[in-house]
Amino acid sequence: MSNQIVARIIGRFSKIILYIITVISYLKNLSSLVNKKHKKLAVKEDFRLSQKGIDWLEEWNTEAEIASSISQIAQKAVEILVDVPGMTQAHSRDFRRARPIFTLKDGTVIKIFINPANVKHIFLADSNNKMLFGGYVGWIDTKGLNQAIEKIKHSLTSTS
Template sequence: MLQESPQHIIYTQHGWADDHRHIEYLATQLAAPTSKIVAPNLGYWRTWLRIEPLIDRVDAIATQTHAQHPHTPMRIIGHSMGGLIWLEVLHRHPEWWPQVESLVLVGSPVGGADLARMIDPFGWGIGIARDLGKSRRGIGVAIASKIPTLIIRGNVDGGSDGTITSCSTQLRHAAVAELPGLSHPALRHHLQVSDTIREFWRDSAQFQCDTCDITAQLIERLQNIEGMTDAHQRDFYRAKVWLKLPNGITLRTWKNPLGIPHIFAASPQGQYLYGGFVGWLHTQKFWQSLREIEQEYS
């Protein structure tokens, strides 16, 4: 009977260099006895190659499950690359959106992983790096505007979970929960993560969402510069003020020893708001976009 009419379908998806066991365990801590857990194992080594076959695999499993339970509400949890995979699957299937009660992205670099961009700065296709360095904010914002979405991120060094920068997890319309002291691997199964998801399922309104004020709009504009990857805030103090906006926000620029241009946004009080960088391939577009921002916001 459970197989015929579960209360919920809980989809979980592991990420890069991992298998299904940790994220499936997390789901078992959350699932009611009448729920069905779907936790595909994509294969450890396959996660090092290309993301498209992984998306196809999850899509096929979800499509088959949906055909078996076409009216059952869905809850989705993706860790790291698993969250990116589910953004792509949902992008393919907007007809599913009304049935998705929640989407939880745990340590997922929706803006693109900076480590991946460093490994493959030209997007040549070195392993999975090109796919992980790609920004999926465009589809993420569209999805989060229709589906209750929660971003869970760790913070072990003031700007990342040790693997994924905090900035790269940001997504307009999504609620945010930052868990200090939790590393990227710990986010897969930690009790704080399951407690946070449970609270979100119970009452999503208690979680703070990203706003859409002028600061958020400016940050989103920076994030949308071609080739932009979210940077760690450790280099914020190196940057020099390039532009001060009428509202007191400053844009600060810096080049690392390899000549990679960085842009940082700071509050009127000088506090870090956002940081990003582009590779050599997009340097000209980077400066062109900054000059356009200067004209728009000055």
């Protein structure tokens, strides 16, 4: 990958780290509510919610297995995606939630995940279902992502 692509990915990765820190801080505050001794019924409810929050955080933060190499075709797809305005590196935890939409000439699978906030994520998986790329755009840039997906589909699949 070019230095410019790597720099963009690293810059956006730092945003994800800040989000994770915010979530952890929220969960710590939630668990501190559990320690209050008054309102016994509320404490029991808060404790269950706190454990659910911790379980969710562990599952949410489970990394996907990352591929160690990338084909030239997959690299072209990544270059198309990185050029989409607003493209931000996605956390690999959403990789397993993504559903395949098509396959490139080399066997790379293009996968889509739309989170509960209706934010579209795109992932590339190699033929062994290891993650090659993960990114997302905000609502305002979804049209650009859709155009990039169509460009990849028309130029890098076996039907092209």
